[in-house]
Amino acid sequence: MISESVAHLKSNSKADVFYDAEHFFDGFKSGKAYAIKTLLAAKDAGADFIVLCDTNGGTDFYEVSDIVKQVKNQVQG
DSSP: HHHHHHHHHHHSSOOOOEEEEEHHHHHHOOHHHHHHHHHHHHTTTTTEEEEOOTTTTTOOHHHHHHHHHHHHSOOOO
16 A cells, blocks of 8 residues: 555655655564565655654654664665
8 A cells, every 4th residue: 555655646746755654663663574664665666755753752762763773774765
């Protein structure tokens, strides 16, 4: 669904496409591989920006830094 949505927006709009990964940090902590897979789906479909959201505000600042480093290592570009 992520790939299809991003691809549709890319092919039907001249605006930048943002993938807003709501609840990302909670999802990452409970299922890292799946969370990364969602980001790769958006990236591979052409998302211009990927936004990592701490929707509930439950992730400590030091966790955010560590998780973002892991994401950057796995989701290049």
